[in-house]
Structure formats: C-alpha cells, structure tokens
Amino acid sequence: MADPTEERAKSKRVGALRGLWPFIRPYSPMVVLALVALVVTASVSLVMPMAVRRVVDGFGTGDLSLLDQYFGAALGVAVLLAIGTGVRYYFVTRLGERVVADIRRALFDRAVGMSPAYFEKLMTGEVLSRITTDTTLILSVLGSSVSVALRNVLMLVGGLILLALTSWKLTGLVLLIVPAIIVPIVVLGRKLRELGRENQDWIANSSGKASEALSAVQTVQAFTHESLTRADFGDLTEKSFISAQKRIGTRSAMTVIVIFLAFSGVVGVLWLGARDVQAGVMSPGSLVQFLIYAVMVAGAVGALSEIWGELQRAAGATERLVEMLQATDTVQDPPKPIALPRPIRGEIIFHDVAFNYPSRPGHRALNGISLTIAPGETVALVGPSGAGKSTILQLLMRFYDPQSGAITFDGVDLRDMTRADFRSAMALVPQDPVIFAASARENIRFGRPEASDAEVEAAAMAAAAHDFITALPEGYTTYLGERGVMLSGGQKQRIAIARAILRDAKVLLLDEATSALDAESERLVQVAVEKLGQGRTLLVVAHRLATVKKADRIVVFDGGRIIAQGTHESLVAEGGLYAHLSELQFV
Numbered sequence: 001m002a003d004p005t006e007e008r009a010k011s012k013r014v015g016a017l018r019g020l021w022p023f024i025r026p027y028s029p030m031v032v033l034a035l036v037a038l039v040v041t042a043s044v045s046l047v048m049p050m051a052v053r054r055v056v057d058g059f060g061t062g063d064l065s066l067l068d069q070y071f072g073a074a075l076g077v078a079v080l081l082a083i084g085t086g087v088r089y090y091f092v093t094r095l096g097e098r099v100v101a102d103i104r105r106a107l108f109d110r111a112v113g114m115s116p117a118y119f120e121k122l123m124t125g126e127v128l129s130r131i132t133t134d135t136t137l138i139l140s141v142l143g144s145s146v147s148v149a150l151r152n153v154l155m156l157v158g159g160l161i162l163l164a165l166t167s168w169k170l171t172g173l174v175l176l177i178v179p180a181i182i183v184p185i186v187v188l189g190r191k192l193r194e195l196g197r198e199n200q201d202w203i204a205n206s207s208g209k210a211s212e213a214l215s216a217v218q219t220v221q222a223f224t225h226e227s228l229t230r231a232d233f234g235d236l237t238e239k240s241f242i243s244a245q246k247r248i249g250t251r252s253a254m255t256v257i258v259i260f261l262a263f264s265g266v267v268g269v270l271w272l273g274a275r276d277v278q279a280g281v282m283s284p285g286s287l288v289q290f291l292i293y294a295v296m297v298a299g300a301v302g303a304l305s306e307i308w309g310e311l312q313r314a315a316g317a318t319e320r321l322v323e324m325l326q327a328t329d330t331v332q333d334p335p336k337p338i339a340l341p342r343p344i345r346g347e348i349i350f351h352d353v354a355f356n357y358p359s360r361p362g363h364r365a366l367n368g369i370s371l372t373i374a375p376g377e378t379v380a381l382v383g384p385s386g387a388g389k390s391t392i393l394q395l396l397m398r399f400y401d402p403q404s405g406a407i408t409f410d411g412v413d414l415r416d417m418t419r420a421d422f423r424s425a426m427a428l429v430p431q432d433p434v435i436f437a438a439s440a441r442e443n444i445r446f447g448r449p450e451a452s453d454a455e456v457e458a459a460a461m462a463a464a465a466h467d468f469i470t471a472l473p474e475g476y477t478t479y480l481g482e483r484g485v486m487l488s489g490g491q492k493q494r495i496a497i498a499r500a501i502l503r504d505a506k507v508l509l510l511d512e513a514t515s516a517l518d519a520e521s522e523r524l525v526q527v528a529v530e531k532l533g534q535g536r537t538l539l540v541v542a543h544r545l546a547t548v549k550k551a552d553r554i555v556v557f558d559g560g561r562i563i564a565q566g567t568h569e570s571l572v573a574e575g576g577l578y579a580h581l582s583e584l585q586f587v
C-alpha cells in the first residue's frame with residue numbers, strides 16, 4: 001500500500017503554514033527553548049572545523065599541551081552538542097505532538113457539530129483524511145522538518161560566511177561550480193519524479209487489477225477467464241516494469257553526471273587549494289577547515305531541497321485544516337436564542353414549508369407542506385418511497401432549514417432556539433439504526449447517559465429487546481462490535497427503539513423503525529410504542545399498515561406533497577393512494 005500522506009495535495013504557498021500559528025502560540029515558551037537549543041547546536045557545529053584547523057596546523061609545532069587543551073575543549077563541545085541536540089529533539093517533538101493533538105481535537109469538535117449538508121459537500125472520507133492524514137503530515141513538519149529546515153538554513157548561511165572567511169578565492173570558485181551541478185540535478189530530478197509517479201500509477205493499476213480478479217476468483221474461473229485475466233495482469237506488470245526501467249535509466253545517467261561534476265569540482269578546488277598550501281599562501285589546517293565547511297554547506301543544500309516538498313505537502317494540509325476550522329455551517333444557532341417554553345407540550349406545526357436538499361437544488365423534496373400536530377397526538381406518515389417522509393423528520397430535527405415557510409415547536413420557530421434545546425425534547429429512531437462499538441447497555445444508554453442500569457433494562461423490556469439481550473453471551477455487557485455486526489436487522493432496530501424510549505422525550509420520531517421486525521416482535525414493539533405514545537407526541541413513518549391503522553391520524557405523502565389525511569377508515573372510503581396501498585397489503 002502506498003503511504004496515504006503521499007497522495008494529499010501539495011500547496012505552492014508554503015506560507016500557508018502560518019495558519020498553524022494560533023495552535024503553536026500557547027506553547028511559545030517551548031518554541032523559544034527549542035530555538036535556543038537549535039541555535040546553540042548549529043553554532044557549535046559551525047565552530048568545530050576551526051578547532052580542527054588549529055589542531056592540524058599545530059601538528060608541526062610539536063606542542064603537546066596545546067593539543068591536550070584542544071582535545072579537552074573538543075570533549076566539552078561534544079557534551080554541549082549532545083545536550084543541545086537532545087533538548088531540541090525533546091521540545092520540538094513534544095511541541096509537534098501537543099499541537100497536533102490540539103488540532104485533531106479542534107477538527108473533530110468542529111466536524112461533529114456540523115449539519116448534514118457539510119458532509120454532503122465534503123465526503124465523510126475526506127473529513128476523516130483531514131483529521132488523520134493531514135494532521136499526521138503536520139506532525140512530521142512540526143515535529144521535525146521545520147527544525148531540520150531551520151537548522152540547515154543556519155548551517156547554510158553560517159557555513160557560507162565561514163567558507164568565505166576561510167578563503168575568498170576558493171569560495172568564489174565553489175559558487176561558480178555549484179550552479180553547474182545544481183542545474184542538471186534539478187532538471188533530471190523533475191524528470192525522475194515524473195517517471196516515479198508514472199511507475200506508481202502502473203503499480204497501483206496492476207494491484208487494483210489483481211485484487212479485483214482475486215476477490216472475484218470464482219467468477220473468473222466459472223467463466224474460464226483465467227488466461228485472459230492472466231494476460232491482463234501480465235500486461236500491466238510489464239508496463240510498470242518498462243516505466244521502472246526508464247526511471248532507472250534516468251537515475252543512472254543522473255548519478256553519472258552528478259558524481260562526475262561533484263568530484264571534478266571538488267578535485268578542482270582541492271587542486272587549487274593544494275597549490276596554495278604548497279606555495280605557503282594557505283595553511284594545511286585552513287584547507288581542511290574549508291573542506292569541512294564545504295561538506296556542511298553541501299549537506300545543508302541537499303537536506304533543504306528534500307524538505308521543501310514536505311513543507312509544501314504540509315502547507316496543503318494546513319490549508320485544508322484551516323478551511324475546515326473556518327467553514328461556516330449552513331444551519332446555525334441564533335445569537336440570542338429563545339428558550340423552549342416549559343413545561344414542554346410537544347406541538348409541531350409546519351407552515352407552508354418548501355424544501356430541497358442542498359445537493360439537489362432543482363428537486364423539491366417537500367412542497368407546500370402545512371401540517372399541525374397537536375400535543376400528544378399520534379400521527380402516521382405514509383406514502384411511497386421517496387415521497388418525503390424522512391425529510392419531514394430531518395427538518396423537524398433541524399438538520400436542514402427549509403427554503404421557505406417555517407416549522408414551530410410549541411409555538412417557537414426552530415431557528416429561534418438552540419438546536420440542543422429542542423432536540424433534547426425529541427427522540428429519533430432513524431431509518432437505519434446505528435449501533436456503536438460498545439456494550440448493549442452503553443448502546444441503549446446513549447439515549448440518556450445518566451440513566452441507571454435498571455432504567456436501561458426497563459427501556460429494553462419496553463422495546464422487546466430484553467430477551468435477546470440477556471441471551472447474548474454476556475448479556476447487557478456484551479460488546480456489540482463495530483456497527484453491530486453481531487445483531488440482526490430487527491435486533492438493531494429494537495436497540496435503537498430502547499434507546500429512544502430511555503430518552504423519555506416529549507416527541508418521539510420513528511422512521512420505519514419496525515420495518516425489519518418479524519410479526520411477533522413487531523406486535524411487542526407496537527404495544528410498547530402505544531404505551532409510550534400516551535402523553536407524548538408520536539410521529540411514525542411506516543410502510544406496514546398494521547402499524548399505521550392505530551394512529552390518531554394518517555397523513556399521506558406523494559412527491560413531496562400531502563395528498564390526503566384522515567383516519568384509516570375515512571381514507572379507505574376516499575379511495576385514493578392510501579386505499580390502493582392498503583389494498584396491496586391486506587388482500
């Protein structure tokens with residue numbers, strides 16, 4: 001598998017990294033300490049070659065005590081270098097981890113509060129990549145690359161100055177040679193990266209082909225398609241080999257050119273330097289010192305060119321994170337919210353509501369909906385699939401705002417209250433129930449975190465879930481697994497219903513909550529829901545008319561409109577869509 005961080009888009013604006021500053025600022029003392037350590041170690045490294053020069057030049061004099069002093073000092077320098085590097089590593093890495101932990105939390109906090117429209121624009125997978133992969137990129141930059149880059153900038157600048165101080169003439173020569181070496185590296189390097197990418201693509205193609213064929217191996221064999229599939233895979237593999245071969249050729253040529261240029265440059269400089277030493281213009285120590293600085297500078301250039309790409313990638317990541325942190329939600333709590341009046345009655349009114357999902361601007365999911373639901377009433381929403389029933393519940397939860405019209409809860413427009421306020425008066429059993437990777441008990445308690453074990457069990461009993469839960473290997477403490485893999489569809493629904501029952505809310509919304517139940521469980525749940533409906537407002541979306549018949553009122557939807565409402569008997573007598581639907585089910 002390719003490293004996922006490789007695939008994230010880069011940014012040309014490395015300055016985008018500035019967006020990280022608000023997260024770093026709280027830790028500026030740590031930044032200062034890391035910087036001090038950085039400067040100290042860089043300076044120490046830069047001083048070393050001068051000491052070497054003195055030692056080398058001291059060889060001729062035969063002064064032993066001076067030699068001892070130098071080596072004693074060198075030991076001190078080693079200690080300083082060791083401690084400085086350790087301190088730098090500690091603070092820089094810690095800072096990186098701390099800042100990234102903060103960023104991850106900030107991103108998640110933001111994402112978990114966003115309304116569904118946000119996740120339609122930005123796929124959930126992308127949001128996850130931002131929280132994981134992008135922050136990892138930033139970690140690598142903050143936790144090492146930035147300090148490596150700074151260190152190398154210091155080494156480059158300091159090294160160049162000291163080179164010049166060591167020998168003007170030789171430095172001038174080096175500066176002439178360097179571009180001659182850099183240009184082919186840059187040109188061939190670009191070509192090489194291109195070929196590398198091409199090669200990666202072919203490899204990805206061939207592994208995609210392989211996984212497709214192998215996961216469908218029975219179909220391949222059943223249709224005696226093996227030889228063709230083999231040929232396909234072989235073809236892709238050869239193509240990736242050919243592109244690898246091109247890359248290898250370019251790389252070899254580049255190696256020849258670069259090694260030749262670099263070494264002849266070094267030889268040329270050394271030759272001139274050696275002549276100067278021979279002529280007594282330069283001391284042997286100075287030549288050694290010069291060489292060491294030259295190596296340092298070359299190393300710094302190399303390191304910086306490698307880090308550049310990483311900085312660009314992290315800048316891209318930063319742009320995406322900042323964008324996500326600053327994104328405005330289409331649904332927002334008002335600045336001065338009105339509190340939901342207490343005691344809560346549970347009256348819901350749709351005033352001429354029209355709505356389309358943001359991802360389908362031309363398609364009215366609801367049109368001209370006016371509907372009054374009295375406190376304590378049980379209303380069934382029926383109609384063909386796609387009629388807009390679930391959408392009614394979505395709007396009622398204020399996951400979206402209608403384009404026109406208004407929805408009021410106990411007389412207050414939903415947009416004038418905080419969402420947490422009125423949502424706490426509602427309990428939703430969604431169309432596809434969600435089971436969290438936790439125990440059965442925790443899954444039900446999700447509805448009301450402070451509920452006691454006895455309350456959880458009572459809710460489970462009411463939802464006809466108690467029996468199957470106690471039959472699980474560890475009863476209520478059984479871990480239900482990722483997405484509830486251990487449960488059948490009907491069992492998941494009953495857990496979700498228990499969760500909603502436990503919430504003990506004034507308004508209960510059931511979206512085809514019993515669709516996956518067998519007849520017996522449905523009857524049990526039905527009884528529970530009926531009991532629960534007493535004193536509560538109940539909105540039930542249902543396909544099965546057995547569920548629907550008992551409602552106080554039935555509202556029939558079609559194509560985003562309400563086409564009829566009344567009791568089972570009156571609607572059957574009317575002979576419209578409802579009569580047709582009920583005929584299909586009962587006859």
Ligand SMILES: Nc1ncnc2c1ncn2[C@@H]1O[C@H](COP(=O)(O)OP(=O)(O)O)[C@@H](O)[C@H]1O
Nearest residue numbers: 357359360365384385386387388389390391392
């Ligand atoms: N998230 C969404 N984005 C775009 N269109 C949607 C979305 N959810 C539902 N729709 C569309 O809105 C209409 C009403 O859907 P819905 O309320 O889910 O119907 P149902 O009555 O089956 O519950 C359908 O045409 C459906 O395709």
Ligand SMILES: [Mg+2]
Nearest residue numbers: 389390391431
């Ligand atoms: Mg639906």
